[in-house]
Amino acid sequence: MGQPRGTWAGYDVPQFSIHRGKLQKCLADAVRDSLGDAAHPMYPVGSNGASQAILDAVAIARHLKSDGVAGLGAYDQERRPATADIVRANRKGGPDGVIDLIEERAPDGFAALDDVASPGELRAIVGDYQTMAGYRPEQVNRE
Amino acid sequence: MPEEFNIAIAGGGIGGLTLALTLHRAGFTPVIYERADVIAELGVGINILPHAIRHLVDLGMLESLDSIGIRTRELIYETTTG
Numbered sequence: 463m464g465q466p467r468g469t470w471a472g473y474d475v476p477q478f479s480i481h482r483g484k485l486q487k488c489l490a491d492a493v494r495d496s497l498g499d500a501a502h503p504m505y506p507v508g509s510n511g512a513s514q515a516i517l518d519a520v521a522i523a524r525h526l527k528s529d530g531v532a533g534l535g536a537y538d539q540e541r542r543p544a545t546a547d548i549v550r551a552n553r554k555g556g557p558d559g560v561i562d563l564i565e566e567r568a569p570d571g572f573a574a575l576d577d578v579a580s581p582g583e584l585r586a587i588v589g590d591y592q593t594m595a596g597y598r599p600e601q602v603n604r605e
Numbered sequence: 606m607p608e609e610f611n612i613a614i615a616g617g618g619i620g621g622l623t624l625a626l627t628l629h630r631a632g633f634t635p636v637i638y639e640r641a642d643v644i645a646e647l648g649v650g651i652n653i654l655p656h657a658i659r660h661l662v663d664l665g666m667l668e669s670l671d672s673i674g675i676r677t678r679e680l681i682y683e684t685t686t687g
Contacts, residue, residue: 492613498620513657515620520660523627531610557682564684571686588682597654 495534497522501541504549508556510595514545517596547594557591560584613638619651626664652677 498515499506506512521541525533548556555562568578575584592598612628614621617639628635653661661670 497624498618500616500620509652509654512619512651513654515618516623516653516657516660519620519624520627522624523631523633526612526628526633527631561682561684565686568684568686571684595654597656599655602655602659 493531493534495522495537497541502545502549504552507552507558508548508591508595510548510552510556513595513597514548517541517544544596551591551594557588560587563587612636617641617644623660623664627660630664652680 497518499511501518502514504510506514518537518541522534522537525537525540527533529536563583564572564575564578572578589598593601596602612633612635614625614635614637617625617637621637621639625635625637658670661667
């Protein structure tokens with residue numbers, strides 16, 4: 463995001479591929495930034511493709527309104543850390559990783575889920591992801 | 606902040622359209638560049654999380670979302686054996 467970069471959240475990413483062709487000419491002097499899947503090099507599991515894109519969009523608009531083009535720096539500072547952990551977690555399977563865990567431990571199935579993994583363990587995978595991605599009920603509900 | 610610059614949005618997907626609507630509310634007049642001639646569904650389901658839906662509701666989209674979508678009640682993780 464912001465100025466052209468070869469890496470994002472520690473990973474190599476292609477730079478501004480959407481600006482090839484027609485747009486390239488008119489945007490030669492433009493300040494550019496990205497949001498959503500264009501900004502986050504991840505497979506968008508955990509419903510975090512569209513959701514993080516929406517949160518990015520709202521953040522860009524807020525910073526552009528308050529500080530103009532200069533606000534893009536603050537957008538970057540706000541959304542990069544907020545999404546970097548999601549990118550990393552999704553590369554390990556995200557909340558869906560709970561399925562891999564159970565299948566690995568009980569390839570032939572199970573009678574009771576508690577015999578395969580403790581409730582605490584399951585909460586740690588799915589619940590921690592909720593907290594990180596910011597959508598636990600207590601994080602979302604308005605005061 | 607007065608509008609002293611033009612805003613071009615490359616791509617009219619969920620992010621681009623949300624950005625355009627939000628910027629419009631903030632007094633900007635962004636232009637979206639989208640290569641598709643029409644906005645159409647791709648046959649995939651998209652779940653949008655509560656903290657993101659909240660912003661779409663702020664944009665006045667709750668009623669229209671309810672008319673075309675299904676409110677997520679629960680999310681169930683199942684292995685191949687159940």
